[in-house]
Amino acid sequence: MDHSITILSEKEKAILESYMLSADGLAEFWGENCEVIIHDLTQLDASVVKIVNGHLSGRQVGAPISEVTLNFVNKMMATPGMNHVTYFAKNKRGEAFKASISAILGEKHQIIGLFCINYYLNTPLLSFMQTFTPITKTESENISETFVENTEELMLNALEDAKKTVYSNLTISSSNKNKEIISLLYQKGIFNLKDSVITIANHLGISKNTVYMHIRNMNK
Template sequence: MIAQEVKRPAKIEDIKAHGKRSFTAHDKALLKRYELVAETVSAMFGEACEAVVHSLEDLGESIVKIVNGHVTGRVMGSPITDLGLHVLNSAYKSKEDIVGPYYSKSTSGKPLKSTTMVIRNDEGLPIGFLCLNFDLSVPFHQILREFSPSMDTPHSGETFAPDVMNLVAQAVADEIEASSHITGVSATLKNRTIVATLEDKGIFEIKGSVELVASELGLTKHTIYKYLREMRQE
């Protein structure tokens, strides 16, 4: 859907026509989960990306979570937009829950690339929206800076393995490599330290990991289980 909509508040009479709905505790809890999604998306894409959670319980104060509200100038408790009302009407007639991406403008004239997702409850009724609005007026170099690591950015060393056992094998290989630079320590202590580190990383939560780790370290699975048992008793 490509449109040039202005993100303006819906008319009072249009909001009143929909009235207020009574949400269940489960509906409210479901919407609450999307607040964390909004924070996560904005953390990923930076200050140019506004993320908004709308509750359809009260359209006059529909925004229950907004991150980077400077993009459209809205705040908590702001009403649904005119486009939001259109999406709401369509949501009752269609099961198409992703609207966009489409192009819109803030009331101050900023060009935006936007996407709206309909949030439904267990009965399939629309109870909210997750809306993303990216400010296209932000200079490219500023956007690039958001995606470039700084000296303070932590590097997790995350492994993207094609399957779970490759993940285990890579974790073992990394620890063997790290321990290879340590001198004056017995092989038994090195192996025990490797097993302890893998335990801290949650590797042994994976089915079949004990056998693979044992094979890579040249130990029996009984030795691995012994190390784990002793560690868990400490």
């Protein structure tokens, strides 16, 4: 394999590390029948630096790259624009799985690692359904997500939710309602959005300086 990278820069190490965090999240989303692997291509004899649900293939951290994966790496390196591939395969036990290999690019856009997903197709339907079913009824009721077209809509939806929460709480005095609304929005990270202070101030009928004052007080 024509691969000139032998050492990763600090930035490239950070890139691989970020994919490792993503591996945990993806595996948790798809459940125990989804194997997620991160390969470091600077060490092919021990390329697996992260694996989740490794019981499916019997591999663990420190395992070498497979022949099939290595073959696809060569093809990706030789084919400009080919940064991922999806295929079907079977393991040595004859278990079928759908696989995806995506390139992890370094500082100079060279392939430094791989983000691999193997979903086993012999997963019982009940197990698959349980992965996408809330453990308790309360779990599904506590989270409501609204998808918006722009950040202003996001701000206003969050504002309406905060107002409903504050206005329904009879222990909050009228003079403190705006303060509590701003506090809830602050906790949700709304004020990290561009022009959020002005937007929220306008819809609450207060000055932006008042909003800034409440935010400063929360940071103390």
